[in-house]
Structure formats: C-alpha cells, structure tokens
Amino acid sequence: MRVVLPAGTTETALIDGISAAGASPELMAHTPSADAEILEYGEPTTAPLTPVSPSGCPTPAAITRAVREVVGFDVTVVDAGLTEPTGAATVDLDIDPGTDVRTPTAVPDADAIYDRAHGFGASLPEDDLLIGETVPGGTTTALGVLTALGEPATVSSSLPENPVERKRRVVDEGLAASDLEAGDCDGAPMEAVRAVGDPVQPTVAGITAGALESGAEVTLAGGTQMVAVAALLRHAGVDAALSIATTSFVADAAGDLETTCERLDCELTVTDPGFDRRDHTAxxxxxxxxxxxxxxxxxxxxxxxxxxxxxxxxxxxxxxxxLGIDADGSPKEETGSNTTE
Known part of the structure; x- marks a missing residue:
C-alpha cells in the first residue's frame, strides 16, 4: 500500500475567517510543508513549527503518522504548489501555488497540471493507492469547484463552527470574477478548477485518473475535498470504480455525504477511531x-x-x-499555533 500526498497552497486560505490553518499567513504557508515532514519523519525537520491549534488539536498529519507506525505503508509526497519548501522528499511536477479564487483565474495551468499528474499516476507500480491532500483553504475551493460544476455543494470545515455562508460568498465572488454562474462548468472540470479551485485538485484528479487507467485500485483519502475531486473525475468522463474513505468526524458534520457518494458512484468508507475513549486533549x-x-x-x-x-x-x-503536545493540551514553546483545513 502506498499513500500519495499532494501538498500545496492557495491564497484563498488567506481570506479572513476561511481557514483554521494558521495563526498568521506566515505560519499558514508552512502547514503543508510541516505535514509532509511529520508524515515522512514523525516530526518537523525544516518547517519552523508543528501545526496545532491553540486548543491543542494537532494536524491530521499526526494521526496519519500514528497509523503509519502501527500498520506501515509507503509514502510519496507530491509538491502540488508549496509556498515554502519541505524537508520531505517530493515529486516535483512544476506546480505553482494557487491564487485567490476571487481573482479571474485561480489556477491558470489547471489542464497542464492534470496532464502531468496523469502521467505520474500512470507510472506508479502499486496496485493499491490511497491519495490524500494537504492544502489550507481546501474546503472553500472544494465548494467553489462543486458549485461551478453544478453539483449540490455542502462542505465541512476544520473549524468547530463551519463558516459555510462566508465560504459561499467567497465562491460567489470568485464565479463572478470569472464571469461564470453555478453550473456553467458542467462537463468542463478543469475550467472549474481554473476559475475557483486550487492546484492540489487537478494534481489529485490527474494522479487518480492515471493510476486507474493503469489498473490500480484507488481510494481518495479525505472528506468533502475528495468529493470535489471525485466530481471532477466524473465530469471528465472517468467512470472507473472509485472509493472515498473518511473519518466519522466528517461524516457526522456532512450528513448528506453518503447520498453524495452514491450520486458520484463512489464507494464510501467511514472510520471512527474511538477517540472518545481517551482522556487526551488531542x-x-x-x-x-x-x-x-x-x-x-x-x-x-x-x-x-x-x-x-x-x-x-x-x-x-x-x-x-x-510533537510537544501534552495530554492536557499544553504545547512546548516551539509548537506553532496552526492546523490544517
């Protein structure tokens, strides 16, 4: 089993109130880079912080790393538009960070990213792949893509209270800036990404399509952001069997997730890690x-x-x-106030 982790950034995450992925823009830019290092090495190496919220909630990279130490799997990190370098070894597909979706073009080279990622996915030798993501602001760009495609759009959030109406306003502004309305990109998935997406989306979609064409079984490892990727693939005419695996935390917050996966012809797996059985802040x-x-x-x-x-x-x-996160939520001094979305 190989886990492929495209890691990237988008200026959309810098919009006030959109993401819990950083106490400041400077810290937010390091989040995907730190996530890759934690997954690869168990702790940050060159990133200046451990992504953790002020309340003591660690980045999901900590959980994924724990799984890796228990069951074992190989990891490949793909640079899908990192703003800051990472100490983890990466596959470089020459991808730039995304711009604010409220500009006319959020991902100018969406088609080229997809094509390069497709070639990489087709070259992977494994029969079973889990493909994840780390991109602050990603649930907002997921909402953007789903709306542009004309898909019923409900997304989760890294925040306990989902600022979905703020996200919808941002998406509406982005569509207007691109001279689009909801549903205008039906059947044109990369146009949706180009207008209101982020660079991680065509990277994941391209890798997935390439791997599926080479005969691999692919699971999209994530929540509503992976629903957006699945929608992109279906609108691109990819009809191969596809699975989505997420947490009970997402499934509980997005009550229509099962219906959405049925509509996109995706098998859904939901896992409850039983965190309520432990007295630990994380x-x-x-x-x-x-x-x-x-x-x-x-x-x-x-x-x-x-x-x-x-x-x-x-x-x-x-x-x-x-990582310096104590059971009572007291981080060490070098632990940064930062979480992923």
Whole structure:
C-alpha cells in the first residue's frame, strides 16, 4: 500500500475567517510543508513549527503518522504548489501555488497540471493507492469547484463552527470574477478548477485518473475535498470504480455525504477511531469538531484492523508527545499555533 500526498497552497486560505490553518499567513504557508515532514519523519525537520491549534488539536498529519507506525505503508509526497519548501522528499511536477479564487483565474495551468499528474499516476507500480491532500483553504475551493460544476455543494470545515455562508460568498465572488454562474462548468472540470479551485485538485484528479487507467485500485483519502475531486473525475468522463474513505468526524458534520457518494458512484468508507475513549486533549478536540480530516487521515484509519485501534490511540499519544503536545493540551514553546483545513 502506498499513500500519495499532494501538498500545496492557495491564497484563498488567506481570506479572513476561511481557514483554521494558521495563526498568521506566515505560519499558514508552512502547514503543508510541516505535514509532509511529520508524515515522512514523525516530526518537523525544516518547517519552523508543528501545526496545532491553540486548543491543542494537532494536524491530521499526526494521526496519519500514528497509523503509519502501527500498520506501515509507503509514502510519496507530491509538491502540488508549496509556498515554502519541505524537508520531505517530493515529486516535483512544476506546480505553482494557487491564487485567490476571487481573482479571474485561480489556477491558470489547471489542464497542464492534470496532464502531468496523469502521467505520474500512470507510472506508479502499486496496485493499491490511497491519495490524500494537504492544502489550507481546501474546503472553500472544494465548494467553489462543486458549485461551478453544478453539483449540490455542502462542505465541512476544520473549524468547530463551519463558516459555510462566508465560504459561499467567497465562491460567489470568485464565479463572478470569472464571469461564470453555478453550473456553467458542467462537463468542463478543469475550467472549474481554473476559475475557483486550487492546484492540489487537478494534481489529485490527474494522479487518480492515471493510476486507474493503469489498473490500480484507488481510494481518495479525505472528506468533502475528495468529493470535489471525485466530481471532477466524473465530469471528465472517468467512470472507473472509485472509493472515498473518511473519518466519522466528517461524516457526522456532512450528513448528506453518503447520498453524495452514491450520486458520484463512489464507494464510501467511514472510520471512527474511538477517540472518545481517551482522556487526551488531542483526541478530545477531534471529537469536539476540530480539524476532522486531512493528510489522508480517514483513508489510513481504514487500514487499521479492529483489534489494533486501541494500539493506534496509544500511538497517537506517543506521536503527540514527540510533537510537544501534552495530554492536557499544553504545547512546548516551539509548537506553532496552526492546523490544517
């Protein structure tokens, strides 16, 4: 099993109140880079911070890393528009960060990104792939793409209270700036990305399409952001079997997720890691609705056998301690106030 993690950024995340992915723009830019390092090495190496919210909720990368230490899997990180470099080894597909969706063009080279990612996905030798993502602001761009495609659009949030109306206003402004209305990109998925998406979306979609064409089984590891990718693929005419695996935290927050997956002909797997069984701030914050998903968390949790879920929770505590996150939520001085969306 290989987990592929496209990591990128979009200026959309800098819009006030959109993302919980950073206490400041400077910190937010480092979040995907730090996520990649945590997944690869177990802790940040060159990134100046550990992504963790002020309340003690760690980035989903901590959970995904814990799963890796329990069940084991290979990792490939793809630079899908990083603003800051990462110490993790990456596949470079020559992708730039995305711009604000409220500008006329959010991802100018969406088609080219998709084509390069398609070639990379087709070259992967594995028969089973989990494809995740880390991109602050990604639920807003997911809403943008779904709206542009004319798909019923409900998205989750890294925040306990989802600022969905703010996100809708941003998307409406973005569509207007691109001279589009909801549904205008039906059957034109890369036009939707170009107008109101982010560079991680065509990267994930291209890798997935290429891998499916080469005969691999692909699971999109994530929540509503992966629903947007699945919609892109279906609008591109990709009709191969496709799965989405997410967390119970996303499924509980997005009540129509099962119906959406049925509409897109995607098998849905929802995993509850049982975090409510532990008295640890990191797990308590997930149960309270923070973070919910990201960095392939839901997909990798689905790999944990029932008999090892308690061991996984133990390992989450170990990883959090390594990252400087105590059981009571007291971070060490070098731990940054930062979470992914």
């Amino acid at each position: 797990m308590e914050r997930y149960c309270a609705g923070e973070a919910k998903e990201g960095v392939a968390m839901g997909g990798t949790l689905s790999l944990v056998p029932d008999g090892k879920m308690a061991a996984l929770r133990d390992r989450v505590e170990t990883v959090c301690s390594r």
